[in-house]
Amino acid sequence: MAKQVDKLSDPQIRRYIKAALPVAKADGDGLTFTLSAAGTAAWVLRYRHGGKGRELTLGQYPDVSLKLARQRAGEARAEVQAGVDVARERQRVKAESAAAKSFKQLAIDYMAKVFPTLAANTVKQRRQHIDGVICPKLGNRPARAVTTADVVRFIDALSRTKTGNVIDLVFTALSEIFKHGLARHAVIVNPCAGVSVAAIIGKTEPRRQRLKLTEAELRLVLPALPSIGADNAMAVKLLLLTCTRIGELAKAEWAHVDFDRAEWFVPDANSKTGKGFTVPLTPAALACFTALQPLACGSRFVLPARQTRRTRNHGGAEVPFEQRTLNAMLHKLCDKLGNKVRRFTPHDLRSTARSHLSALGVNVIVAERCLNHSLGGLVGVYDQHDYMTERRAALETWAAFVLACEAGEPWHQSNVIPIRAAA
CATH class of the missing domain: 3.30.160.390 (Integrase, DNA-binding domain)
Structure with a gap:
């Protein structure tokens, strides 16, 4: 049959x-x-x-x-x-094809498959290191032909032009690409395994420690903020009053600000953690947003770009302000104030707020949630409370302290009301 x-x-x-x-x-x-x-x-x-x-x-x-x-x-x-x-x-054909893949092709495959699982800020930073630092040197080499000696020479050359922090990040990106290549059978070994940045170039300089502005420094900085421009001044105050990151404020849109509920929502795409969160707004913070409305000139962004060149580079589309601009303005402000105030960055405003929250008697968990820090360990797993009421109370106490410093009014420890986490 x-x-x-x-x-x-x-x-x-x-x-x-x-x-x-x-x-x-x-x-x-x-x-x-x-x-x-x-x-x-x-x-x-x-x-x-x-x-x-x-x-x-x-x-x-x-x-x-x-x-x-x-x-x-x-x-x-x-x-x-x-x-x-x-x-x-x-x-056999598939293995030969993988073996013939260039490092750049492997890097592109890594970005396509791994980047969707990473936070937006991590993706942006790692893409810059891959496209701007790694691929120009290794991109045309067959991925399997890159040896540990090549990695050592590459990192050693970087040490002449890059900081230790950047070199660490570049090395991490390079190693992750080769780990991906191992999983895809594009390479046989990870040439980064068994070596470290410290072993190649020695101990790098420690990262700059986050700075906490003292009460005395705040009493000098806050009254001087108008000298850097109204929009920059309001941005600095909002960073202090809301404890948010500069990137989160830079991308804020008016649609995210609810004046009636006194809340500002930071969407997933704008959050460093990749998970959106709501910031309770004190009357002082709402006043800053209100002051920024006419300065936005109808833009959907709370802090739109001021330079025509930036909008032209984006095809005429609306874009937020350049974060480095605020950093430069703060440096000028510190130079103007002389040695009375240490030079600080926008991110130092977060460590300043966090340190003063503790000094004001705010419970550690509430203070961490004010900064949208993830709670580690079992607390992070089981504690799903948003602490909105506690965060609002903490930020109101912090705002009162900030306004007192700005106005030159006294602040005594008797003003402090301990804020504890919900039972």
Whole structure:
């Protein structure tokens, strides 16, 4: 009796998929339609080579139709009859293709597959290091040809132009790309394994410690803020009053600010953690947002770009202000105030706020949530309370202290009301 082939039909296949049950249905002569428990529909050719059963995946349905699957199966069967182990030959070709991949191709594949799982700020920073630092030096090399010696020379050369912090980040990005390559069989070894930045260039300078502005410094800085411009002054005050990051404020839009509820929502895309959160706004913070409205000139951004060049570079589209601008203005302000105030950055305003929250008697968990810091350990796992009421009370106490410093009014420890976490 002749073998029965072409048993399946498109309507049958669609019924199998609709039923959403794992199946393996033969079309005849080794061609089989499979549907996994996860819902992946594919074509497999089952054949024998050297007395052993083998399988060759022909593609997924519906990308590979029933007609095309039969055509591919016929071509593969012809090779099997000629003595070719088609599955092993497919693996060999795939391995050769992976081996021929350049470092730049591997880096592009890494970014495409891994970046969606990382926070937006991490993606931005790592892309800059890959595209701007690593690929210009290693991009054209075959990924498998990059050796530990190449990595050592690369890092050693970077030490002449980059800071220790940047070198650490570049080395991490390089190592992650090669780890990805190992998983994809594009490389055989990770040339970064077994070496470290410290082993290559010695101990790097420690990172600059975050600075806390003292009460005396705040009493000098706050009254002097108008000298750097109204919008810059309001930005600095908002960073202090809300304990937010400069990147979160830079991307803030008026649609995110609810004046009636006295809240500012930072969406997922703008949050460093990748998870949106709501900031309770004190009357002082609301006053800053109100003052910024006419300065925005109808822009959707709370702090729009002022330079025509920036908007032109973005095709005329609205863009937020450049964060480095505020940093430069703060440096000018500190220079103007002389040695009475240490030079500080926008991010130092967060450490300033966090340190003073503790001094004002705010519970450590409430203070950490004011800065949108994730709570580690079991607290972070089980404590899902948003602390909105406690955060608002803490920020109101902090705002009273800030306004007293700005106005030159006295502040005594008797003003402090301990703020504890909810029981």
